[in-house]
Amino acid sequence: MALLPKLINHRGQSLIEIIVAIGITAILLPALATGLVASRQGKPQQIQRSEATSLLQEAGEAVRVARETGWTAFAVNETYHPVVSGNTWTLALGSETTNGYTRSIVISDVFRDGTGKIVTSGGTHDPSTKEIMATVSWLTPLPSEVSSVSYVTRYLDNLLFTQSTTADFTAGTLAGTAVSTTAGGEIVLGAGGQGNWCEPNLSLGQMDLPKNGVANALTAIPGQAFAGTGENASGVSFADVRVTDTNPPGASVTKTFDGYKTNGVFGETGYAYLATDNNSKEIVILDISGPTITEVGYFDASGPASAQDVFVLGNIGYMTQGSRLKNFDLSGKSGPRSPLDSDGVSLAGTGTAVVVIGNYAYVSIAGSATELQIIDVSDSTNLQIVGQADINGQAAQDVFVNPTGTRAYLATNASPTQREFFIVDTSAKTGNRPTLGSYEANGLDAKAVTIVTGNKAILVGSGGEEYQVINITDEANPVRCGGLNIDSGVNDIASVIEGDGDAYSYIITGDSGNEFKIIEGGPGGKYASSGTFESTTFDPGFQTAFNRLVANVSQPISTGISLQVAVAPAVAGNCAGATFTYLGPDASSSTFFTPTGTTISAAIPFGTYPVNYANPGRCFRYKAYLSTTDPSASPTLYDVSVNYSP
Numbered sequence: 001m002a003l004l005p006k007l008i009n010h011r012g013q014s015l016i017e018i019i020v021a022i023g024i025t026a027i028l029l030p031a032l033a034t035g036l037v038a039s040r041q042g043k044p045q046q047i048q049r050s051e052a053t054s055l056l057q058e059a060g061e062a063v064r065v066a067r068e069t070g071w072t073a074f075a076v077n078e079t080y081h082p083v084v085s086g087n088t089w090t091l092a093l094g095s096e097t098t099n100g101y102t103r104s105i106v107i108s109d110v111f112r113d114g115t116g117k118i119v120t121s122g123g124t125h126d127p128s129t130k131e132i133m134a135t136v137s138w139l140t141p142l143p144s145e146v147s148s149v150s151y152v153t154r155y156l157d158n159l160l161f162t163q164s165t166t167a168d169f170t171a172g173t174l175a176g177t178a179v180s181t182t183a184g185g186e187i188v189l190g191a192g193g194q195g196n197w198c199e200p201n202l203s204l205g206q207m208d209l210p211k212n213g214v215a216n217a218l219t220a221i222p223g224q225a226f227a228g229t230g231e232n233a234s235g236v237s238f239a240d241v242r243v244t245d246t247n248p249p250g251a252s253v254t255k256t257f258d259g260y261k262t263n264g265v266f267g268e269t270g271y272a273y274l275a276t277d278n279n280s281k282e283i284v285i286l287d288i289s290g291p292t293i294t295e296v297g298y299f300d301a302s303g304p305a306s307a308q309d310v311f312v313l314g315n316i317g318y319m320t321q322g323s324r325l326k327n328f329d330l331s332g333k334s335g336p337r338s339p340l341d342s343d344g345v346s347l348a349g350t351g352t353a354v355v356v357i358g359n360y361a362y363v364s365i366a367g368s369a370t371e372l373q374i375i376d377v378s379d380s381t382n383l384q385i386v387g388q389a390d391i392n393g394q395a396a397q398d399v400f401v402n403p404t405g406t407r408a409y410l411a412t413n414a415s416p417t418q419r420e421f422f423i424v425d426t427s428a429k430t431g432n433r434p435t436l437g438s439y440e441a442n443g444l445d446a447k448a449v450t451i452v453t454g455n456k457a458i459l460v461g462s463g464g465e466e467y468q469v470i471n472i473t474d475e476a477n478p479v480r481c482g483g484l485n486i487d488s489g490v491n492d493i494a495s496v497i498e499g500d501g502d503a504y505s506y507i508i509t510g511d512s513g514n515e516f517k518i519i520e521g522g523p524g525g526k527y528a529s530s531g532t533f534e535s536t537t538f539d540p541g542f543q544t545a546f547n548r549l550v551a552n553v554s555q556p557i558s559t560g561i562s563l564q565v566a567v568a569p570a571v572a573g574n575c576a577g578a579t580f581t582y583l584g585p586d587a588s589s590s591t592f593f594t595p596t597g598t599t600i601s602a603a604i605p606f607g608t609y610p611v612n613y614a615n616p617g618r619c620f621r622y623k624a625y626l627s628t629t630d631p632s633a634s635p636t637l638y639d640v641s642v643n644y645s646p
Helices: 004-068 166-170
Strands: 079-085 088-093 096-098 101-112 124-138 144-153 159-163 173-175 177-180 186-189 215-221 224-229 238-243 251-257 262-268 271-276 283-287 294-299 307-313 316-321 324-329 350-357 360-366 372-376 384-389 396-401 407-412 421-425 435-439 445-452 456-462 467-471 479-484 490-497 503-509 516-520 530-534 545-554 559-568 599-603 607-609 613-615 619-628 636-645
Touching (some): 004 079, 004 088, 004 101, 004 124, 004 144, 124 599, 173 177, 186 530, 186 619, 271 316, 307 350, 316 350, 324 350, 360 407, 407 445, 445 490, 456 490, 545 559, 619 636
Parallel strands (some): 262 307, 350 396, 396 445
Antiparallel strands (some): 096 101, 124 144, 173 530, 177 186, 186 636, 224 238, 238 251, 307 316, 350 360, 360 372, 360 396, 396 407, 421 435, 445 456, 490 503, 503 516, 530 619, 545 599, 545 636, 607 613
């Protein structure tokens, strides 16, 4: 009886083991069965995928071969399949089904964004690129497919038409534009004429100012220059120089005035203003409209310092006197003129020159770490300094400000470690204004600066090369493009644009026999506020697709430049009788290709339009439109390249 419990326990344990074994079998058998089935089905599926991949690669090879026979096969967006024709591949319309596999090659258009990247929505049609979607699919034992996406282009005949030289541009049609050679051939605003700022010469008028004084102050308006002397008492205080509007111009002194030592001069029609060293008449007002010059008024500024410079805008005069800027009433010209701001405004150092544009005065400063100060003059009774610039140069001697007040140009004393010409951003007036670019004058002790047409600055002074022409198209990197050695030194400069567009600079020098000199300049010698350039016709000799336009340009502040294109079919087998209609990027005559930074890069409109425009075509032209609101600044077209493909 003692063995019975032990026997019962063994039987219970065996029952549990049987139940566990049945459970494990129930779990494992379906998995094993499924694995066996999958293994049996997986091998055919692997074989099918391998065969489908081979068919896909074959489709890719067929596309490559068809592409190499020409672009025509890709002109229509359709579904194709590869076909063996002789010993090569061609593409036939529609998909194909063979041995259970369906194969298709879908050709579709490609679109690019403004940077040239391919995009899936939006963008501009690229007529020389196609998307190739190749697909091979099958249904058994399971629905599957393999596919690939590739792109083909007209790379086999990717040709380029470029214009970039003087000869290229001279052959085109210029209207208000000129071909400059500053950078080897480029289009700028201009209207013909003879001169070139970068090739100055002294072959035009030279004239002796009366007596033996040293001329040191000069301003000018079209047809008239105003010269003063201040170095000694041996000359006249003021000379009225008339300049004829002829080619070449002639200069003559019509009237003079004496009695003061003149440090600065400003002229306008009928009146001249002298900045003098007279302690009771720092500013002298002259009526120059009659047969003789008459002193009619003056401004007595408080304090013993001499007036250094004078500027007039409307009915208000401005003067620098030592380290102060003062203003005075010019609603009348006669008698003593009263101050407007009773004590003016205190400057950081000696105010060497002043220019007023709109509501702001710009003063060049010597004897201070600050070389330029900007003064708000909108309230004439309370002048306020609002901005300044530290240009890391020596004492500033002169300042020129463009008509929009967005740029100030400074001439500074010579320094072995610092530069002598600076461009300051004054588009905003307050705070510390940044320097955009500077120029090393190589020994020139600069006394004056002016900005002339065609993006050129002229820096003058003594020592080194006394007359230097600077190309300021790239404001960050001004570079010399021409100059003159005038060993007697140049004391001041003024520039004018005459009514007929002729552009000149007038200089006064230390040459005792010919102090006053005229230099012709400008892009072609003249200036235009707007103009166009139409290229010659490009004819490759066959119909082709013109794909993309790329142009390198410069667009200084206050200027604009844009392009349009024209593609026309040949007439009677050539382009001589073709009619051109210029279109912009959306195939409209009212839109234009415009720059992003210094580059115009865009797809050329593709298609046929009812305005004598057809791309693909045979005859191509482009047209550039240039404009400016600043006579001293011009946009520049350096080169144009057009990609085309048969």
